Amino acid sequence: MTIIDTRTRLAPYSTTRRQARTRHYVMCAPTHFAVEYAINPWMDPTVPVDAERATMQWDLLRHAFLGLGHRVDVISPVAGQPDMVFAANGGLTVGGRSYGARFRHSQREDEAEAFADFLRAQGLDVTEPTHVNEGEGDFLALRSMILAGTGFRTSLEAHIEAAGAVDRPVVSLELVDPRFYHLDTAIAVLDDGGGDSPADIAYFPGAFSAHSRRTLRELFPDAVKVSELDALVLGLNAVSDGLNVVLPVAAIEFAETLRSRGYVTVPVELGELLKSGGSVKCCTMELHA
Ligand code: ARG
Numbered sequence: 001m002t003i004i005d006t007r008t009r010l011a012p013y014s015t016t017r018r019q020a021r022t023r024h025y026v027m028c029a030p031t032h033f034a035v036e037y038a039i040n041p042w043m044d045p046t047v048p049v050d051a052e053r054a055t056m057q058w059d060l061l062r063h064a065f066l067g068l069g070h071r072v073d074v075i076s077p078v079a080g081q082p083d084m085v086f087a088a089n090g091g092l093t094v095g096g097r098s099y100g101a102r103f104r105h106s107q108r109e110d111e112a113e114a115f116a117d118f119l120r121a122q123g124l125d126v127t128e129p130t131h132v133n134e135g136e137g138d139f140l141a142l143r144s145m146i147l148a149g150t151g152f153r154t155s156l157e158a159h160i161e162a163a164g165a166v167d168r169p170v171v172s173l174e175l176v177d178p179r180f181y182h183l184d185t186a187i188a189v190l191d192d193g194g195g196d197s198p199a200d201i202a203y204f205p206g207a208f209s210a211h212s213r214r215t216l217r218e219l220f221p222d223a224v225k226v227s228e229l230d231a232l233v234l235g236l237n238a239v240s241d242g243l244n245v246v247l248p249v250a251a252i253e254f255a256e257t258l259r260s261r262g263y264v265t266v267p268v269e270l271g272e273l274l275k276s277g278g279s280v281k282c283c284t285m286e287l288h289a
Contacts, residue, residue, distance in 0.1 A: 090115030149183025
């Protein structure tokens with residue numbers, strides 16, 4: 001039997017030089033995590049969740065970030081909000097400006113204020129949203145633009161509102177497969193283009209409408225296209241610092257591709273969170289510099 005140590009960093013075998021930048025993340029412990037309702041196709045309230053295991057897996061993820069030298073702040077979980085562990089959905093922050101979340105489903109509604117209060121307490125200027133949007137679940141920040149998803153959760157109007165709130169150009173992308181209901185399940189930002197190298201992303205083409213696939217091809221002709229197999233273990237729900245990519249351990253082929261492109265892969269097991277349709281990126285809100 002092969003035992004995969006989740007803290008193992010697997011070295012790249014490409015000569016492409018990648019560079020890490022220290023990041024500032026926000027996470028929320030899965031203290032109240034449960035699958036009590038179904039608002040995406042991954043969720044089945046009849047499948048039991050092991051709360052202790054969820055907490056252990058989440059803590060290993062937190063330690064993976066800390067081990068890579070990143071800052072991780074933790075927001076207090078709110079009782080009665082079983083999905084709050086998915087901190088990415090709590091807002092979008094770029095360059096000291098935040099755009100608050102407004103959840104699609106009533107079950108998550110009350111998380112918005114908790115996240116907005118937290119961001120304000122960090123000294124950030126938070127724009128209250130008038131349109132439905134689920135934060136970094138659907139907004140992926142590159143240095144030069146924000147990639148924004150719509151189709152299931154975040155409204156198209158929110159894309160324009162976000163552009164104003166964080167003062168960045170926004171590119172709208174249409175999601176068409178309900179299994180990939182947030183943009184961060186269909187695209188992984190590998191390099192945000194904030195250093196010496198150009199922006200680099202990976203995506204699953206099948207998650208997008210034909211015109212959005214074309215947009216992605218035009219903007220990122222060299223992007224990694226992942227297989228449905230890797231996408232279905234939420235392999236794209238990964239977090240990169242420009243060099244180290246923390247990703248679900250089951251995304252074997254994707255990890256191999258990443259190493260061939262010069263990235264270091266850091267596989268983690270988040271099987272309990274996957275029962276709610278989330279993985280690494282969903283659990284991580286980045287406050288982008
Ligand atoms: N159960 C949660 C929901 O459906 C999962 C959210 C995952 N978050 C994300 N950023 N993709 O809202």
